[in-house]
Amino acid sequence: MKKISVVTLGCKVNQYDTAAILNRLPESRYKRVPFSEDADIYVIDTCTVTHKADSEARNYIYRAKRANPDGVVVVTGCYSQVSSDELRNVKGVDYIVGNSHKFSSLLKIIRDGKKQTEPNVFVSDFLKEKHRQFESPGIRYFPDRTRAFLKIQDGCNYRCSFCVIPFARGRSRSLGIAEVLERMKTLADEGYKEIVLTGIHLASYGRDIESNLLNLLEEIETSMVLKWVRLSSLDPADISRELIEFVASSETICPSFHVALQSGDPEELRRMRRRYSPDKFKYVTDLIREKLPDAAIGTDVMVGFPGETDREFGNTFELLRESPLTYFHVFPYSDRKGTTACKLSNKVPVEIKKTRSRTLRDLGTAKKHKFYRGFIGKTMPVIVEKGARGTSRNYMSVVIPDMNLKIGHEVEVEIKDVSGEHAIGLLRSH
Numbered sequence: 304m305k306k307i308s309v310v311t312l313g314c315k316v317n318q319y320d321t322a323a324i325l326n327r328l329p330e331s332r333y334k335r336v337p338f339s340e341d342a343d344i345y346v347i348d349t350c351t352v353t354h355k356a357d358s359e360a361r362n363y364i365y366r367a368k369r370a371n372p373d374g375v376v377v378v379t380g381c382y383s384q385v386s387s388d389e390l391r392n393v394k395g396v397d398y399i400v401g402n403s404h405k406f407s408s409l410l411k412i413i414r415d416g417k418k419q420t421e422p423n424v425f426v427s428d429f430l431k432e433k434h435r436q437f438e439s440p441g442i443r444y445f446p447d448r449t450r451a452f453l454k455i456q457d458g459c460n461y462r463c464s465f466c467v468i469p470f471a472r473g474r475s476r477s478l479g480i481a482e483v484l485e486r487m488k489t490l491a492d493e494g495y496k497e498i499v500l501t502g503i504h505l506a507s508y509g510r511d512i513e514s515n516l517l518n519l520l521e522e523i524e525t526s527m528v529l530k531w532v533r534l535s536s537l538d539p540a541d542i543s544r545e546l547i548e549f550v551a552s553s554e555t556i557c558p559s560f561h562v563a564l565q566s567g568d569p570e571e572l573r574r575m576r577r578r579y580s581p582d583k584f585k586y587v588t589d590l591i592r593e594k595l596p597d598a599a600i601g602t603d604v605m606v607g608f609p610g611e612t613d614r615e616f617g618n619t620f621e622l623l624r625e626s627p628l629t630y631f632h633v634f635p636y637s638d639r640k641g642t643t644a645c646k647l648s649n650k651v652p653v654e655i656k657k658t659r660s661r662t663l664r665d666l667g668t669a670k671k672h673k674f675y676r677g678f679i680g681k682t683m684p685v686i687v688e689k690g691a692r693g694t695s696r697n698y699m700s701v702v703i704p705d706m707n708l709k710i711g712h713e714v715e716v717e718i719k720d721v722s723g724e725h726a727i728g729l730l731r732s733h
Contacts, residue, residue, distance in 0.1 A: 308342035313350025315501040319454040326442040344375040349382035353637035368395040381471035401426035429473030437476040451495040456502025467639040475507040497531035506541030536561040540578040551594040558598040559698035567622030568615035592627035599698035607636040607656035609647035629674040631667030
């Protein structure tokens with residue numbers, strides 16, 4: 304039996320891709336082992352959003368070689384797609400498999416791959432392939448997860464000045480509605496109570512197949528395959544009143560939104576080539592809060608974009624402070640080769656980026672704590688996960704001090720207190 308060790312870095316789309324590969328490995332021939340252990344083959348599914356992500360991928364390559372110098376090391380994902388020449392020079396890499404070949408070549412390499420004196424590269428130019436179809440296969444299970452991700456869209460047709468992902472993922476393409484419903488049913492039949500719909504630019508879903516995200520959600524509502532369906536990140540430029548009102552009336556779509564901001568300053572958004580204004584973001588988030596009073600609303604914020612002044616950062620801080628948001632993902636700007644932003648002058652010093660990041664993270668922690676405290680005394684449904692904790696329909700992390708709970712089950716929990724990043728709940732019923 305061949306021992307295989309797999310690590311996934313980055314977003315939910317990568318996590319789906321990795322799961323799709325693992326679903327196709329026969330259990331009678333492959334045994335998964337932890338990454339620090341001796342394996343015959345190591346697969347690293349990489350991210351390349353920041354320099355830190357690239358560095359993390361290289362560290363896993365070194366870890367694989369320390370664990371077993373004779374093991375075959377395969378590096379796939381976004382870093383492989385964008386920086387295959389750089390990876391060629393990393394000692395210990397046997398195969399470099401870009402996203403362009405992830406589903407056509409990776410399984411064969413896992414099955415038959417051997418040690419190489421020089422890396423064997425499987426990468427083609429996504430941006431020249433205008434007619435590539437959605438190709439990620441369906442899956443039956445997610446290793447080590449109680450909620451399932453369902454990738455329904457890939458790629459992006461836009462060119463934000465800081466973002467390398469269109470080079471890593473290609474043009475936007477969508478999974479047909481009938482196939483989405485079929486894959487949801489498969490996961491529901493396997494026992495998953497919650498599915499997260501995900502994509503690189505989820506709001507673009509359906510445009511290549513004469514449909515849209517709202518059409519899909521309406522079909523999901525009608526099908527009633529399961530009653531916990533969650534949306535991953537959406538671009539505020541593409542969030543309509545109709546979409547928000549539909550979610551507010553839905554019995555299936557969970558009341559949680561992640562609306563990407565990046566900056567609260569109009570000039571900085573223009574330099575980023577974002578397609579919305581701070582006023583549009585405010586309109587969307589205020590409307591969500593009006594229509595869904597209990598919804599969690601999260602965002603992504605970038606600090607230290609080239610040329611970001613104290614005034615521009617202050618505008619971001621004020622927008623976030625006044626907003627109905629309940630949590631932030633804050634990350635410092637990182638130059639990405641091939642993007643317009645990496646050529647801009649007036650780079651923001653690292654220490655300033657660190658200070659601004661801390662300021663926003665502290666604000667996000669305070670807003671999250673206030674949001675959670677608003678549910679003390681209320682009873683809400685929660686799906687149980689590992690470690691005596693779970694997640695509510697409105698995306699609250701809830702600790703349930705009852706060790707007899709069965710993972711994956713839906714329970715009713717009364718919120719009693721808030722501690723750190725979690726609400727504390729008392730079990731009301733199984």
